[in-house]
Amino acid sequence: MTASALTTIPPRTVTRRPGVSPRRAGWIRRAPLMPALIFLIIVTQLPFIATLVISFLRWNALDPGNRGWAGFANYKEVFTDSRLRESVITTIVLTVSVVLISLALGLGIALLLDRKFFGRGLVRTLMIAPFLIVPVAAALLFKHGIYNPVYGLFNGTLTGIWHTFGSQNPPQPDILTIHPKIAVEAELIWQWTPFMMLILLAGLQSRDGEVMEAAHVDGAGNWQMFRYITLPHMRRYLELSALLGTIFIIANFDSVFTITSGGLGTANLPYTIYETFYASHDYGLASAQGVVVVVGSLIIATFALRVVSSLFEEEVGR
């Protein structure tokens, strides 16, 4: 179950023909891997090297004559620019809140869906739908169809409820202006809760029925069963869904771009970099921002990869 399991993988079928040198056999083994590996190195690693180089240049596309070596000037700007500091905080707040809330909601809903009840399959299908709406479409739907203060569903429902009770003065909050961050977060939570729920539900259904039954017979209460059997079993599924959710939400661009266009303090790092490059055309600064984000991501990734690797070794060791 531990790291030693990795080294004791059965050698499978070693069909080394006589006359084939071990060196050559190694390359035959590696051959099927090479196209994917080389492709990925070229398409993902080369651009980052280029980003690193450009980050040391003074390069604004609107001022092409003034291109040259900038040293650390771009980095100085990155770390002194309050806009970028804010977007770092926004990214963290956005990612942590969306991941934690959708994880908690997802677990609760998965626990409900794990029980037998009438129409369970249909409810599961309804629950998945938000995840299957194209992200840009979902963001547009929330911005115009739900949050719009004049004709959005949210205020429309408030009006409906107030009218039912005879009031002509329903509250009509402009959510996008008052709580822009919550508006973006709510949309993302709506999209990602089903994702968490699906993985966690599959985890719940892979619990050992006999263990559960034995615990029940021994008089374990619901809470005890959850605390001592379900939760330990679910740890890897919780970690996996949190990790995958983080990967996707940290890089989220569509919702911020569509719902608020980065305004009102909702600009996260991907949006800020996009804007520096696409609107300000400051290639040097955008690259320096990119490098800082990559370094930050690498720190998170190192931690995250350790989590996956422990899951992975469990799986391999099984």
Next chain:
Amino acid sequence: MTHAVPVTTRRPRRSYKTAGLGLAAWVIGVVFFIPVAWMVLTSFHSESNAGTNPPKIGAPLTVDGYRDFFGSSTGASPWPSLFNSLGASVGSTLIVLALAVPAAYALSIKPVRKWTDVMFFFLSTKMLPPVAGLLPIYLFAKNTDFLDNVWLLVILYTSMNLPIAVWMMRSFLAEVPPAIMEAAAIDGAGLLNILRKIIVPIAMPGIAATSLICFIFSWNEMLFARVLTGVVSQTAPVFLTGFVTSQGLFLAKVCAAATIISLPVLVAGFAAQDKLVQGLSLGAVK
């Protein structure tokens, strides 16, 4: 699971509780579905009935929103962008499979040395935000006439999905029992036969799950598509954002557009719910 549990004395209380929890599940499911239902319903309303407060839920249905989306009033057809999305998604998915299946073979059935390191390299590329590599890719495309070219998206989507696909395919191929392959090899089956008769049938569900996930992520992608495409090769999500800014009173049209663009993903996802779970968990759940 509960058949052997002697809880008959607690039945009445339990059945109330079970019904209550079932009802709670229904309520939550419906609440999550409301925005989708609202989107589809509004897409069939006329613009004057769509933008009302309180909402007119029982308003007469019409397909004007869909007509408008397909360009009846503006003349701007969404078909080219839908086909671009289809081409970029299907094309990149095919290339991903062509690269990922052999790679997964070399990581599971006949594993190379240090194959876990290779796995983690693949996954680590997924952890770098795509936006950080966007500028060099843009400059490269601009200087090589690749700007506004669907093939560039095919390549980028391939790299975006390849790590996920390798992880998924490895976990599926790892299920192939080595004993069967050894037995087949002893019986004189060649590599091609082993592939065709043993590996492919076991890997097929994995290939289906991988394709579904790759298709969805490519179809949804917007950042690269927005920056790197223009008139000729814009994809459906980019068309959608442009469509909004160019229209006036538009809620029904926007909902029609959002429904049409989400339809392929909805259909594929609903049809293959189990594959969706397998794929989203990188094959960890089977």
